[in-house]
Amino acid sequence: MFNINGRRVLALKVIAGMNLPVPSDRTLIDYYVCVSTSNGRWNTTMKAAEADHSVSWNETLNIYGPTLTFFRRLMSIFSRTTETIHLEIRALCKSAPEPVTVCEFETTTFEQWLVGDGQSITLSAINNQDTSLTLKAQRRIKTIPHAPSSSPEVHGLLLEPHRGYTVIMIH
Numbered sequence: 001m002f003n004i005n006g007r008r009v010l011a012l013k014v015i016a017g018m019n020l021p022v023p024s025d026r027t028l029i030d031y032y033v034c035v036s037t038s039n040g041r042w043n044t045t046m047k048a049a050e051a052d053h054s055v056s057w058n059e060t061l062n063i064y065g066p067t068l069t070f071f072r073r074l075m076s077i078f079s080r081t082t083e084t085i086h087l088e089i090r091a092l093c094k095s096a097p098e099p100v101t102v103c104e105f106e107t108t109t110f111e112q113w114l115v116g117d118g119q120s121i122t123l124s125a126i127n128n129q130d131t132s133l134t135l136k137a138q139r140r141i142k143t144i145p146h147a148p149s150s151s152p153e154v155h156g157l158l159l160e161p162h163r164g165y166t167v168i169m170i171h
Contacts, residue, residue, distance in 0.1 A: 008065030008083070008110055009140035014044050014057045015120065017089055019130045021102050022053065026093040031055050031102070033133065036086045039064055046092060062140055065110055083110050087123070089133065103131045113137035 014033045022028055030046035042061040049055050065083045084107050090099040103125035113121075118138040125131040 010063040010065070010085075010110055010113055011060050011138050011140040012042075012063050012113070013060045013136040015134040015136060016054060016056045016058070018052075018054045018132045018134075019128075020049055020053045020055060020089060020091075021128055021131060022049075023091070023093070023100065023102065026091075026095050026100070029092045029094060031089055031091050032099070033057065034088050034090050035061055035063060037063065037065070037083055039083070085109065085113065087133065089125075089131075103128055105133060114139060 012035060017031065017033070020031055028049070030048055032046045033044045035042045042063060044057045044059050044061065047055050047057060063085065086107050087105040088101050089103050091102045092099050104127065105123045105125060114137065116137070118136065120134055120136050122132050122134045125133070
């Protein structure tokens, strides 16, 4: 569901990373997951790994897709080009001034994530099949009890009546 100038919003819950690699020449402090698209970059909080080289984040990132103007929405019907999402796990080390990427995952798209709407997905790292990242993705739509049709916009949110509820479309 989109309004004419809407945005796709993907709620990406980063659950856990397993068998995270430890660079031999560095002392690790924390790990975090970095999600990037052409519209921005989102990071989980930094957390230390457990003794079994796993990290449990259990946090949700709201990943925003491009603004869908009328022309872009019309073109998406005829074209299969879509927003790509890049995932990687980074580590902060004592000896390095910048975080280092310890593993990367296959680039994916909004549509691929939403195929299993709300189901857990486990990805294996490209460079290390033992390393995995468990995530859950779903569309971000909020509902409120049906608002009167005389007020189509509240605080920059477009309201659309749908089966007795009003669907809030973020734009």
